Amino acid sequence: xxxxxxxxxxxxxxxIDDQHKKLFEAxxxxxxxxxxxxxxxxxxxxxxxxxDYTIVHFTDEQEMHKKYNYPERDAHRKIHDNFLKSFExxxxxxxxxxxxxxxxxxxxxxxxxxxxxxxxxxxKAFAAFVKG
Numbered sequence: 001x002x003x004x005x006x007x008x009x010x011x012x013x014x015x016i017d018d019q020h021k022k023l024f025e026a027x028x029x030x031x032x033x034x035x036x037x038x039x040x041x042x043x044x045x046x047x048x049x050x051x052d053y054t055i056v057h058f059t060d061e062q063e064m065h066k067k068y069n070y071p072e073r074d075a076h077r078k079i080h081d082n083f084l085k086s087f088e089x090x091x092x093x094x095x096x097x098x099x100x101x102x103x104x105x106x107x108x109x110x111x112x113x114x115x116x117x118x119x120x121x122x123x124k125a126f127a128a129f130v131k132g
Contacts, residue, residue, distance in 0.1 A: 003027050003112050009119050011127035013064070019057045020119060026050070027112055030104070040099035043107070047091060050111065054084060061126075068130050076122050083114055 005024040010017045026049045033042035058080045065073035090107050097103055 003031060003108075009116070011119065011123045013127050013130065015060060016057075016064075016123060016127075019053070019060065020115070020123075023050075023053055023057075023111075023115060026053075027108060030108060034101075034104055034108075040104075043094060043099040043104060046107070047094060050087060051091075054080075054087065058084075061123075064130075065126065070126055070129055072122075072125065072129075076126065079118060079122055083118070086110060086114070 003024060005021050009020065026046055030042050030046045062073065062077060062080070064070075065076060070076070090103075090110065093103055093106070
C-alpha cells in the first residue's frame with residue numbers, strides 16, 4: 001500500500017508544500033521497500049530523514065508563524081511538540097525491538113495519519129490566515 005502526495009493536501013505555500021511532498025516520498029519509499037522485503041534496511045534511513053525533516057520543517061513553519069504574527073502559533077507549536085514526543089517513542093521502540101514488521105507498519109501509520117490530519121487542519125488554517 002503506497003502513500004502518494006495528493007494535490008488536495010497542498011496548502012498553497014510552496015515552501016511548506018515542497019517539504020510535505022518530501023515526507024510523502026520518504027514514506028512511500030519505505031512502503032515500497034517493505035513490499036520488496038527491504039523494509040528493515042530502509043527504516044534507519046527513514047528515521048534519519050524524519051528527524052532531519054522535523055527540525056527543518058517545524059522550524060520553517062514556526063518562523064513563518066512568527067513572521068505573519070499568526071495568532072494560533074502557540075497551539076500549532078504544541079501540535080509539533082506532541083508529534084516529536086510520539087516520534088521519540090517510535091524511535092525508542094525501533095532501538096529496543098529493531099525493525100519488526102509491526103514496527104514498520106506502526107511508524108508508517110502513525111506518521112501518515114498525523115501528517116494528513118496536521119496538513120488538513122493546522123497547516124491549512126495557517127495558509128488561510130496568510131492569504132487573508
